[in-house]
Amino acid sequence: MDFDVSTLKFDEKGLIPCIAQSEAGEVLMMAWMNAEAVTKTLETRRVTYWSRSRQSFWIKGETSGHTQNLIDLRVDCDRDCLLAIVEQEGAACHTNRRNCFYTSVVDGTERELITPMKG
Amino acid sequence: MDFDVSTLKFDEKGLIPCIAQSEAGEVLMMAWMNAEAVTKTLETRRVTYWSRSRQSFWIKGETSGHTQNLIDLRVDCDRDCLLAIVEQEGAACHTNRRNCFYTSVVDGTERELITPMKG
Numbered sequence: 696m697d698f699d700v701s702t703l704k705f706d707e708k709g710l711i712p713c714i715a716q717s718e719a720g721e722v723l724m725m726a727w728m729n730a731e732a733v734t735k736t737l738e739t740r741r742v743t744y745w746s747r748s749r750q751s752f753w754i755k756g757e758t759s760g761h762t763q764n765l766i767d768l769r770v771d772c773d774r775d776c777l778l779a780i781v782e783q784e785g786a787a788c789h790t791n792r793r794n795c796f797y798t799s800v801v802d803g804t805e806r807e808l809i810t811p812m813k814g
Numbered sequence: 815m816d817f818d819v820s821t822l823k824f825d826e827k828g829l830i831p832c833i834a835q836s837e838a839g840e841v842l843m844m845a846w847m848n849a850e851a852v853t854k855t856l857e858t859r860r861v862t863y864w865s866r867s868r869q870s871f872w873i874k875g876e877t878s879g880h881t882q883n884l885i886d887l888r889v890d891c892d893r894d895c896l897l898a899i900v901e902q903e904g905a906a907c908h909t910n911r912r913n914c915f916y917t918s919v920v921d922g923t924e925r926e927l928i929t930p931m932k933g
Contacts, residue, residue, distance in 0.1 A: 698919045712831055712844065720839025725831065725895045737919060770924070771914040772907050776844045778915040788891050795890040796897040800817045800856060805889070 698737075700730045704775040710745060713777040715755075715763055715787065723763075723787035724795040726753070728777065733768075740765045742779055761785040786812050817856075819849045823894040829864060832896040834874075834882055834906065842882075842906035843914040845872070847896065852887075859884045861898055880904040905931050 705711050710727040717723055726744040728736065732752060735743040739754075742763035746753040756762030763781040770777060788795040791811040799806045824830050829846040836842055845863040847855065851871060854862040858873075861882035865872040875881030882900040889896060907914040910930040918925045 696924045698924050768919045769915040770917040796888040798889040800887045805815045
């Protein structure tokens with residue numbers, strides 16, 4: 696079946712969440728795409744989100760160099776969430792950590808699992 | 815630092831997305847939690863979402879038996895997304911597939927990566 700971006704279920708703001716996962720299986724981050732960002736991601740193979748704070752396209756790594764090259768884009772059963780399998784250059788997180796999910800909740804307290812990358 | 819659920823950033827509907835990942839690294843599904851669902855999940859160690867369609871708590875697997883036992887709950891850098899590392903019993907997806915992200919977009923067409931589990 697041909698993929699038609701308009702068959703995805705976008706929320707009332709026209710956005711769909713996209714989880715980025717490395718080939719090794721690490722969940723790197725979650726951000727949002729609109730229909731055009733999905734299309735750009737598929738066409739350019741450079742993962743492109745929609746920045747809700749800046750209200751503009753966000754080609755991941757365009758300023759930081761921490762690009763995400765698309766390996767595979769997957770759609771979930773309800774067509775309201777995406778999973779991008781990516782080749783991540785450097786840190787996915789703006790804190791310079793490899794991934795954004797570095798805080799674990801253990802017995803009611805927060806523990807930092809990973810520290811920022813050097814350099 | 816003590817974990818305080820009120821420090822999470824919920825959306826205008828009071829919800830936060832939660833990604834469920836197996837210990838083996840498989841992204842199983844994404845669903846939503848409100849503050850009370852987060853608290854219930856931490857207290858009971860049974861992953862509990864908020865069903866947007868039913869507008870009620872959704873203790874994963876309560877009717878299907880396909881429970882998610884919480885191994886670790888992680889908060890992202892912006893505190894607006896959660897990652898639950900879980901022990902998944904059976905299929906995570908309501909289509910009886912192991913995970914919800916079974917559709918891949920390849921060269922403009924959709925391909926089914928996994929088929930429903932038996933039995």
